[in-house]
Amino acid sequence: MVQPRYKVIVDAFAADIRSGRLSPGARLPTHRQLARREGVALVTASRVYAELEAIGLVVGETGRGTFVRETALPAGLGIEQQAALSGLTDLNFNSPSLPGQGEMLRSALRELASSGDLEALLRYQPHAGRQHERAIFARHLLARGIEAAAEQILIVNGATHGLAAVVLGLFRPGDVVAVDALTYPGFKLLAETMRLDLAPVPIRSDGLDLTALARICKDRHVRAVYTMPTLHNPLGCVMTPERRQELVAIARKHELLIIEDAAYAFLVDHAPAPVAAIAPELTIYVSGLSKSVATGLRVGFVAAPAHYVPMIERAIRATAWNTAGVMTAIACNWIVDGTVSQLEAQKRDDARVRQQIAAEVLTGITRIAHPASYFIWLPFTEDVRADLVAMALIRENIAVSTAEPFATTEQVPHAIRLALGSVDLTSLRESLGTVRDAINAYTY
Template sequence: MAPPRYKQLVDTLAAEIRTGQLPPGTRLPTHRQLATKQRIALVTATRVYAELEAMGLVSGEPGRGTFVRNTSLPPGLGIDQQAAMAGMVDLNFNNPSLPGQSALLRDALRQLAASGDLEGLLRYQPHGGRPHERAIVARHLASRGLNVPGEQVLIVSGAQHGLAVTAMALLRPGDVIATDALTYPGFKVLAQAQQLELLPIPGTASGPDLAALAQLCASRRVRAVYSMPTMHNPLGWVMSTAQRQQLVSIARRHELLIIEDAAYAFLVEQAPPPLAALAPERTVYVSGLSKSVATGLRVGFVATPAQWVAAIERAIRATTWNTPGVMTALACGWLDDGTVMRLEAEKRQDAKSRQSLARDILAGRPYISHPASYFLWLPLGEEVRAEQVVARLGEQHVSVSTAEPFATTAHVPHAIRLALGSTAPDVLQQALQKVKQAIDYYTY
C-alpha cells in the first residue's frame, strides 16, 4: 500500500533538505501556497510542516514563515560536530588553555606519584569527597566571596555534573524552573532529561528582567530559578548587587530554590557577592575547573545549604559514586598551592586580549559581550538568517553556533554565539574576519 499523499510530500521535502537542494535558511512556501501548489487541503499542508519541524528539519516563526534549518546541528542541542573535523576552526566550544599547562600537569603527576597516599586514591572515596579536600574547596570559594563550611561542599565530576545532581536531588518531573530567555545549553539538555519545564525570563541590557520574573512567579507555580549572575553565558552580563538583592527578595517571597551557575565567574575581578552569599538558606552554588584550568579536568563543586547535603550525596552516589580520587587530589593540590588562582589571573588577561581582537575586527557591527569573557553574542537582525551564516562559515571550515541551543523561547532570535577561547590568537583573527565577511555577504 502506498503511503498517504502528505507522507510522500514530507519524504520528498526531507530528502531535498538533507541533500542540500533546499539549503539552510531557505524560506519555504506558506501553508496556503503549499496547499495550492500540491493540491492538498490547508490542514494537510500544516501537518506536513509540523512533521518536518518535529524531524528538526525546519523551523516555523510566527509572522515570518517556515525556514530550512542547518541540519549539521544535532537535534535538540545545536552544537556543531563539524568542529571535530580536521581543519575546522572551533568557535563553538570554549576550551581555554595557556602555554605551559601540559608541563604543569607533568609536574603535578610526578608530585602525586611521590606522595604517600596513592593506595588510598585507588579506593572508593566518600560520595561528596574526603573532608580535607572539601575544606580546600571551601577555602577556594571563600576567595570568591562565598564563606561556607567544608561540610556543605560536595566535590563532583565537573559543573555539569553538579547541575545534574542538584536537579536530581531537589527537583521533580513537571517542576517549573525560571531561567533566562537565553541560557546555558547544558541546563536545557538537563531540563529535558529531567522533564522540567523552563519558563523564560526576558532579558535587559544589564541582566534578567526581574519585574517579569516576579510576574511569572505570581502567575505560575515556579519551583526554582536558574541563574548565571556573574558572567552570563552567552550574553556576558554581570548582575549588580542591587539586582542580586532583588532576585533574592523575589526568591524568598515565592519560596524559590536558587541554582547559581558560576562556571565563568572566575573571569570577573571584584565581582558582587554570589547569590549564595546573599541567600545561603536557599541557594545551591555550582562551579568547577573546566574553564579556569582545563576542560579535561572534570572536577566541580557544589556548595549547598546543610539540609540538602544528604540528598545531593545520594544523587552523586547514583551517578558516579564519587569523583575519581586521582583527579580530585590533583585538583585540590592546585587549589591549595595557588596554581588555580594563577591560571585564573592569566586567563582573565587572555580573555581580555581576545575580546580586544574581536572588537577591532568586528568594529561597526553591534555585538554583546563582557570585556573579559571568552564569548560574544552577535545579533544578526531580521535581514540575515543565522543558518545561512553558519552554513557559509562551515564551508570555510569555521564552526559557530546559532542562537537555537541557548534559546528557551518559542521564537529563536537570529544571532550567532562565538566562543573565543579554543584557538590560537592568529587563527582566531582569521576566523573572526571570515565571520564578519559572512555576515556582510548576507547584509549588503
C-alpha cells in the same frame, strides 16, 4: 491506495528541498498563498507545513514566515564536539589553556608522587569528598565571599556533574524551573533528561528580567530558578548588586530555590557578591575548575544549605560514586599553593586580549560580550539566517554554535555564539575574519 492531498504536497516540497531545487533559507509561500495555489483548505496548508517542520525540512518563524532549513548542518551543533570529530577550527567550545600548563601538570604529578599516601588515592573516596579537601574548597569559596562549612561542600566531577547531582537529588519530573530565555545548553539537556518543565524568562542587558520572573511565579508553581548572575553564558552580562537583592526577595516571597552557576565567574574582576553570599539558606552554588584551570581537570564543587547535602550526596553516589582521588588531590594542591588564583588572573588577561581582537576584526557587526569573557554573542538582523552562516563556516572548516542549543523559547533567535578560548591568537584573528565575511555574504 490514493495518497491524501496534503501528503502529495508534502512529498513534492520534500523532493524539491532534498534535490536542491528549493535552497536552504528559501522563504516558502504563506499558509494562505499555499492554500490558494494548491486549491486546498487553509487547515490543510497548515498541516503541510507542520509535517515538513516535524521531519526537519522547514522552520516556521513567528512574524517572518516559513523557511527551508539548512539540512546539512550537523545535528546538535553547539552540543556535540563537531570540531574534534572533523578537524574544524573550534569556535564552538571553550577550552582555554595557557602556555606552560602542561609542564605545570608534569610538576604536580611529580610532587604528588613523592609525597603523601598514594595508596589512599587509589581507593574509593567518600561520596562528597574527603573532609580536608572539602575544607580546602570551603576556604577557596570564602575568598569569593561565600561562607560555607566544609560539611556543606560537595566535590564533584566538574560543574556539569554538580548540576546533574543537584537536579537528580532535588527535583522530580514535572517540576517547574525558571531559566533565562537563553541559557547554558548543559542545563537544558539535564532538564530534558529529568523531564523538568522549563519556564523561560526574558533576559535584559543586566541579566534576568525580574519583573517577568515575579509574574511567572504568580501564575505557576515554580520550584526553582537557575541563573548565571556573574558572566552569563552566552550573553556575558553581570547582574548588579541591587538586582541580586531583588532576585533574593522574589525567591523568598515565592519560596524558590536558587541554583547559581558560577562556571565563568572567575573572569570578572571585582564582581558583585555571589547570590549564595546574600541568601545562603536558599542558594546552591555550583562551579568548577574546567575553565579556570583546564577542561581535562574534571573537578568541581557544590556549596549547598546543610539540609540539601544528603540528597545531593546520594545523587553523586548514584552517578559517579565519588570524584577521582588523583585529580582532586592535584586540584586541592593548586588551590593551596596559589596556582589556581594565578591561572585565573592570567586567563582574565588572556580573555581581554581575545575580546580586543574580536572587536577589531568584527567592526560593524553587532556584538554582545563582556570585555573579559571567552565568548561573544552575535545577534543577526532579519536579513541574516544563522543556519546558513553556520553551514558556510563549516565549509570553511570553522565550527560555531547557533542559538538553538541555548534557546528555551519556542522561537529561536537568529544568532551565533563564538567561543574564543580554544585556538591560538593568530588562528583566532584569521577565523574571525572568515566569520565576518560569512555574515556579510549572507545579508539579503
